[in-house]
Amino acid sequence: MSEQSGNREVAAQAARQRWLAVLARAGVAELETQLARHALPALSWLRRPESGLMMVRARAGGTGQQYNQGEVSVTRCAVQDETGRLGVGYVQGRDSRHAELVALFDLLLQDETRQADLLPGLIAPLAARQAAARDKASAQAAATRVNFFTLARGD
Amino acid sequence: MYVAVKGGETAILNSYALLADARRGDTDVPELSVAQIRQQMRLAVARVMSEGSLYDEDLAALAIKQAAGDQVEAIFLLRAYRTTLPRFGYTLPVDTARMGIRRRISATFKELPGGQVLGPTYDYTQRLLDFTLLANGVATEPPAQAEALPADMPRVTDLLAGEGLIEPETPPDGDPAPVDLSREPLKFPADRATRLQNLARADEGFLLALGYSTQRGYSHTHPFAGEIRMGEVALEIVPEELGFAIEIGDITLTECQMVNQFAGSSTAPPQFTRGYGLAFGEAERKAMAMSLVDRSLRSQELAEAIKSPAQQAEFVLSHSDSVEASGFVQHLKLPHYVDFQSELELVRRMRATHGQPTPEEETA
Numbered sequence: 143m144s145e146q147s148g149n150r151e152v153a154a155q156a157a158r159q160r161w162l163a164v165l166a167r168a169g170v171a172e173l174e175t176q177l178a179r180h181a182l183p184a185l186s187w188l189r190r191p192e193s194g195l196m197m198v199r200a201r202a203g204g205t206g207q208q209y210n211q212g213e214v215s216v217t218r219c220a221v222q223d224e225t226g227r228l229g230v231g232y233v234q235g236r237d238s239r240h241a242e243l244v245a246l247f248d249l250l251l252q253d254e255t256r257q258a259d260l261l262p263g264l265i266a267p268l269a270a271r272q273a274a275a276r277d278k279a280s281a282q283a284a285a286t287r288v289n290f291f292t293l294a295r296g297d
Numbered sequence: 298m299y300v301a302v303k304g305g306e307t308a309i310l311n312s313y314a315l316l317a318d319a320r321r322g323d324t325d326v327p328e329l330s331v332a333q334i335r336q337q338m339r340l341a342v343a344r345v346m347s348e349g350s351l352y353d354e355d356l357a358a359l360a361i362k363q364a365a366g367d368q369v370e371a372i373f374l375l376r377a378y379r380t381t382l383p384r385f386g387y388t389l390p391v392d393t394a395r396m397g398i399r400r401r402i403s404a405t406f407k408e409l410p411g412g413q414v415l416g417p418t419y420d421y422t423q424r425l426l427d428f429t430l431l432a433n434g435v436a437t438e439p440p441a442q443a444e445a446l447p448a449d450m451p452r453v454t455d456l457l458a459g460e461g462l463i464e465p466e467t468p469p470d471g472d473p474a475p476v477d478l479s480r481e482p483l484k485f486p487a488d489r490a491t492r493l494q495n496l497a498r499a500d501e502g503f504l505l506a507l508g509y510s511t512q513r514g515y516s517h518t519h520p521f522a523g524e525i526r527m528g529e530v531a532l533e534i535v536p537e538e539l540g541f542a543i544e545i546g547d548i549t550l551t552e553c554q555m556v557n558q559f560a561g562s563s564t565a566p567p568q569f570t571r572g573y574g575l576a577f578g579e580a581e582r583k584a585m586a587m588s589l590v591d592r593s594l595r596s597q598e599l600a601e602a603i604k605s606p607a608q609q610a611e612f613v614l615s616h617s618d619s620v621e622a623s624g625f626v627q628h629l630k631l632p633h634y635v636d637f638q639s640e641l642e643l644v645r646r647m648r649a650t651h652g653q654p655t656p657e658e659e660t661a
Contacts, residue, residue, distance in 0.1 A: 163544035194383040199390040203466030209475045209490035212350040234546030281442035283399045286415040
């Protein structure tokens with residue numbers, strides 16, 4: 143593998159990580175509306191949506207040895223198109239349709255022509271809204287930051 | 298002769314109906330929705346998730362509704378439900394350094410980088426009943442906003458570690474996978490990973506009392522709340538289909554880093570030691586109590602005298618689980634008719650012979 147194609151692969155993986163993270167945090171209603179605007183290719187479900195558990199790991203002291211904190215509910219599925227592309231949906235929670243929608247968009251986003259439409263049309267606005275919600279929570283927390291001051295004592 | 302006794306089916310079925318009716322209460326009062334419990338009783342939801350050992354706000358809220366607010370019963374319901382689901386695997390260890398912070402305080406450094414962020418806390422409320430809530434007249438003033446917090450909020454323990462003043466907390470060689478108490482029984486001696494999993498799902502009241510006992514002199518650990526932080530942390534997994542890490546959502550966590558004194562030894566210079574607490578959701582009391590007990594259970598590795606209950610791993614870890622404890626205490630309600638009958642016979646016989654001379658005395 144040449145260095146150039148290796149770099150392309152790394153970039154493609156990073157892009158996919160990004161859209162999967164955004165889709166996993168998106169609302170189902172919104173994804174449903176967006177999906178209605180796209181003609182789906184012929185598909186086969188390699189794994190129908192199933193809900194289960196994953197054990198959340200943490201580290202002693204935040205940085206030390208691993209331990210098991212407790213489980214989290216997760217729903218997953220996988221879909222394939224005729225070219226063999228694989229769309230993967232993993233979401234926190236038990237919403238089967240959410241996992242399906244993530245897998246379908248993951249599949250569509252791997253098609254370069256659709257990607258050119260979906261990245262700015264779907265992923266970017268979703269990401270912006272998610273960032274805005276995080277910023278708002280952070281800004282509200284920041285308003286509760288303590289500003290210490292020292293009272294001057296009179297002599 | 299053994300005589301099987303049957304009966305009670307109708308009584309039990311009628312008790313179900315009566316229980317459902319009691320749970321619902323007066324039907325002139327609107328029924329609580331699971332969404333309302335999830336939104337407006339979030340601290341109850343957090344506790345049920347932590348001790349139920351399952352992060353799912355909807356299911357925890359449902360369990361609370363079904364249990365009519367009985368937390369230990371709700372925790373039991375969630376634990377029972379989890380056994381019906383397949384296990385897909387493990388997440389990557391959560392990185393609390395990258396938490397989207399909503400609260401972060403330190404009792405050890407006033408002016409720490411990033412500052413003291415109070416967040417949504419009851420700490421500074423006056424604990425006076427708010428009768429506007431009784432009248433459903435909630436003040437709806439939106440929370441104030443300031444410039445968003447810096448993305449990077451260093452941990453207080455990392456600041457101390459920079460000077461070598463606190464014991465380092467690094468993964469052991471090879472970063473081994475920990476014991477999983479949801480698949481393996483608790484065995485002693487229990488390593489720290491095992492203890493932390495046990496404490497993470499331990500009953501908050503039990504940990505609180507034990508933690509309190511360490512402060513009152515039953516094991517001296519001299520704790521300082523180095524840092525408490527609460528906020529959202531990304532969940533990362535490596536799906537088998539992909540082979541690389543992806544984020545599948547966020548969970549709310551509360552972390553407490555307790556900083557404790559340590560005198561040092563002939564081989565180690567004096568440095569602070571650590572106790573760690575982490576809990577699902579907003580659960581500061583739980584995280585603090587857990588960090589106190591984590592530290593007291595480290596007595597053996599730190600060569601401290603083991604004299605108090607909170608230092609005794611076998612005592613603490615065997616009695617920390619509310620599902621097990623509640624099950625064993627409450628099993629006393631179940632029929633023990635035959636057991637008791639035999640005891641009854643025995644006591645009657647002993648009473649009948651009480652005060653009479655024993656055969657030895659008679660022959661003497």
